[in-house]
Amino acid sequence: MTIRNFARRRAAVAVLGVVAALTLGACSSDPTTVSASGTTGGGPTKAAPVAKPASISLAPAANAKDVAPGDPVKVTVADGTLDSVTLTNPDGKQVQGQPSADKKSWSTTEDLGYSKTYTWSGQATGSDGKPVQISGAFTTVKPRxxxxxxxxxxxxxxxxxxxxxxxxxxxxxxxxxxxxxxxxxxxxxxxxxxxxxxxxxxxxxxxxxxxxxxxxxxxxxxxxxxxxxxxxxxxxxxxxxxxxxxRSQIVKGNTTQHRMQVIRDGKQVMDFPVSYGLDSDPGRVTHSGVHVVMSKHATYSMNNPRYHYSDVNVPWAVRISNNGEFIHGLAGSIWAQGKKNISHGCLNLSPANAKIYYDSVLPGDPVEITGSTQTLTSKDGDYSDWTYDWASWSKLSAV
CATH class of the missing domain: 2.60.40.3710 (Immunoglobulin-like)
Incomplete structure (x- = not known):
């Protein structure tokens, strides 16, 4: 190839490069180009929100009957805000209520009456700027x-x-x-x-x-x-x-050991000799299980027709169930306390020890008894809650 021909080929290649550059420039986007809509850049434009009329929802619904006064009473609006809401009873008195911070809802703050008709009124403004009236009425139930x-x-x-x-x-x-x-x-x-x-x-x-x-x-x-x-x-x-x-206070007692300990905040503070219920009679035995202190009485009159006694007054009596079980003083059983079980289900202490325990008691203190032949059940009183394990207890819920 001659020098002249080589020069001509270089010139031709240069021309083709210029043409290619011009062609690419024509196909590319200039990021500073302003679109017809007035926005810059090549991305999609965001559509402006569509203005809509306010949509009102009433709870209870208009014309609802037999409404429970405990049901929610509320006005809500979509595509707008609430300007005013009034709920009026049959006497013309306005029911108290409170709007939400964003003015999208309004709820009553006082109870409604039974067997009454309530009337809604008010106004909302839609995102289209137009007002929408709030109206309707409902009637609450007349309970049997x-x-x-x-x-x-x-x-x-x-x-x-x-x-x-x-x-x-x-x-x-x-x-x-x-x-x-x-x-x-x-x-x-x-x-x-x-x-x-x-x-x-x-x-x-x-x-x-x-x-x-x-x-x-x-x-x-x-x-x-x-x-x-x-x-x-x-x-x-x-x-x-x-x-x-x-504070935490737990009574612990084993009927076979004839003792009663009191554990307060994790430390034993009392250890008394006691006589529990007679083991040989199922009707007199002290029940094993978690009892709960229900009440306490400086003196209490004991009656048990089944065992032929009545009006036996005992000092410093602490009720731990509704089946007749108490912790109380009884001077007549001091000889058996700490040695044998002779009571009719109660925990007998000396009057002096019973007073010490009595003075420390709160309703709701647990009394944990072990060792007996009979177990506390749900039939033994109003505070039988701890006779259930957690899984069984939870199943007694209605929801």
Whole structure:
């Protein structure tokens, strides 16, 4: 190849390179190019939100009948905000309520009455800027019967580490799930526990999985007003209580050893000779199991027609079940205390030792008995909660 021809080929290649560069430039995007919509860049543009009219939801729905006063009463709006909401009773009085911070909902903050018609009014504004009126009415149920419950715990009281919470009704609750959903227990520190229905569904108890930690703060709320209990019966009123768990104190006793120890905060503070129930008679034996202190009495009159005695007054009596078992003083059995079991199921102490124990007692203290031929069961009293293992207890919940 001559020098002239080589030069011509180099010039041709240079021309082709320029053409290729121009072609590539025409096919590529310039990131600074402004699109027809006025945006820059080659990515997809975000569509502007579509304005919509406000959509109102009422609970209860308009024209609803037989509404339980305990049901949620609420207005919510989609695609807009609430400007005003009013719920009026038949006398023209406005029901108290509270809007949410984002003005997307409004809820009542007071109870409704039974057998009354309530009327909604108000306005919402949609994202399209147009107003939508709120209107409608509903009627609450006329109950066949109203039923109240009672709590076994009281405000400001202090209880032992095994104390169950019991809400008791005068007759059986048919809709247990509805009632249980209206109940709550708040504890500090947080304590695992569960409700269980007992005594033919006339009582619902809450107990912790393990004994309460000493010093636990407890708040129980039974918001049962307006709640259906089944069969046309509804809750009469709410009830609540706040209380505290005191120190840990556990009685431990073995019927074969004829002794009773008291363990307080992990340390033994008492060890007394005792006479338990007569072992040879199933009707008199002291039951093994976890009892719970229910009450205490400076003097108590004992009666047992089955064993032909009545009006036997004993000092410093601490009830530990509803089957007749107490821890109490009895001077007449001092000779047997620490040696043999002769009582009718009670734990007999000397009056002096009984007084020492009595002065230390809180309702809810556990009394753990072992060694006897009979076991405590759910038939032995209202505070039989600890006769169930945790799996069995949990199954007694209705929810």
């Amino acid at each position: 019967r109203q039923m109240a419950g009672s709590l076994n715990v009281g405000d400001g009281q202090t209880y032992g580490i095994a104390m169950p919470i019991a809400l008791t009704f005068p007759s059986a609750v048919k809709d247990k799930a509805s009632v249980e959903k209206a109940l709550s227990v708040e504890t500090t520190p947080k304590t695992e526990g569960s409700w269980a229905w007992l005594n033919g569904d006339t009582s619902v108890h809450w107990r912790p999985k393990e004994y309460f930690a000493p010093g636990t703060e407890v708040k129980v709320n039974a918001n049962i007003y307006g709640v259906s209990m089944g069969g046309g019966t509804f809750g009469r009123q709410d009830i609540s209580a706040s209380f505290k768990i005191g």
